[in-house]
Amino acid sequence: MSEAIDSPKGVATNARKKLCTQCKESKPLLAFFRDKSRKDGYAHRCKECSKTNYAAWYQDNKERVSKRQADWHLANRERSLARSAAWRNSHREHIQARDAAYYKAHQQQKRESSRARSKQGAEQLSDTYVRQVLTDGTSLRYRDVPQSLVDAKREHLRVIRALSIKDTSNE
Ligand SMILES: [Zn+2]
Secondary structure (H helix, E strand, O other): OOOOOOOOOOOOOOOOEEEOOOOOOEEEHHHEEEOOOOOOOEEEEEHHHHHHHHHHHHHHHHHHHHHHHHHHHHHHHHHHHHHHHHHHHHOHHHHHHHHHHHHHHHHHHHHHHHHHHHHHHHHHOOHHHHHHHHHOOOOOOHHHOOHHHHHHHHHHHHHHHHHHHHHHHHO
């Protein structure tokens, strides 16, 4: 049985080969570009002929094509910028909430670690803690306090603590 490639539209009835309207060669369907607008779903010219045509057409229309591409890129860039601006605009509250949550989480973390540090400092009567006690409610800065005073105050605090522990244990 011969291949039915001689139908008027060049459509192979056995769906395996198709006649190219340009080079008049019968080629497998793979040799044709898909074209949904066509009945059989394939272009009427084979890929090779399409490429040759396009190359020839492109040679004649090079400038027009590159200008159109440049225009497209420009328009597209503006569109995409406009789109992301619109997104930010319509999600402003969402973005703000997200940033606020992030800030809050970090503040929380910072507060917690600083609390832990000062708790530890208080327990160990660290220089920083003692200087803090000494300068609290004054205009003095930590570095204004001489180390000898820090050491003396530390001893003082130790005594107070020892006494208060004894006091509460007596109750
Ligand atoms: Zn062809």
